[in-house]
Amino acid sequence: MLLPSCRSATGSDPRTDPPLVRTAIVQSTASAQTRSFTGTVAARVQSDLGFRVSGKVLERLVSSGQRVRRGQPLMRLDDADLRLALHAQEEAVVAAAARARQATDDEARDRNLAAEGVEPPAAYDRMRASAEAARAQLRAVEAQAKVARNATRYALLVADAAGVIVETLAEPGQVVAAGQPVVRLAHDGPREAVVQLPETLRPSLGSSAQAALYGRAGVVVATRLRELSSAADPLTRTFQAKYVLEGPLADAPLGSSRRRVATT
CATH class of the missing domain: 2.40.30.170 (Efflux pump adaptor protein, beta barrel domain)
Incomplete structure (x- = not known):
């Protein structure tokens, strides 16, 4: 039948x-x-693509039925807040680096004083611990700055494979959450x-x-x-x-x- x-x-x-x-x-x-x-x-294989960060859609660069290549930009978020967050983290790195340098210099000075018997070993131990903490704090803020730098790149959504746009699920001006599908892509x-x-x-x-x-x-x-x-x-x-x-x-x-x- x-x-x-x-x-x-x-x-x-x-x-x-x-x-x-x-x-x-x-x-x-x-x-x-x-x-x-x-x-x-x-x-x-069909993928529902979304941004890795939240934000307001600034630009839709593709339409339904359009063929795209791997790595081609699909949508863009307004990254103004992301760039401000990155700037704040970069300034935090500068401050932490200055504290780490100062703590390292103080540690070296106290090491010499302790070796000469001018300063008790306990005082040097405290300074060494303080210097190690300052260096650890520097590594932490450097990692946070790297996360913020990555977030600015995540404001641009690109195709993860060559294929055809099946559907667009967001428009300019719309606020989307991280992980929310905004483009449906059918892979070649x-x-x-x-x-x-x-x-x-x-x-x-x-x-x-x-x-x-x-x-x-x-x-x-x-x-x-x-x-x-x-x-x-x-x-x-x-x-x-x-x-x-x-x-x-x-x-x-x-x-x-x-x-x-x-x-x-």
């Missing part, structure tokens, strides 16, 4: 809609029927047909199927089941299945116009 796909009645953007997939499961018995299902073409690489199968159909992993893109119905390729969800969707009571697209469909487009893919 074939379940043909149909276009949405709403005005969706064809550049960002994932290609549609039609899947048909073929049973090996003579009495079994071929069943077709509609799904979507998706990247095997293997493509898969993602379909929802009914409870009555549970194919085994590695089982074969056939697929064809909408608009290229004459191009039918063999696929295999890579993943089958063990839990049903609570609303539809269907199980998500992922079929690996190979051959002519290995580069099935993402974020382009609608396609229909059939797998068997």
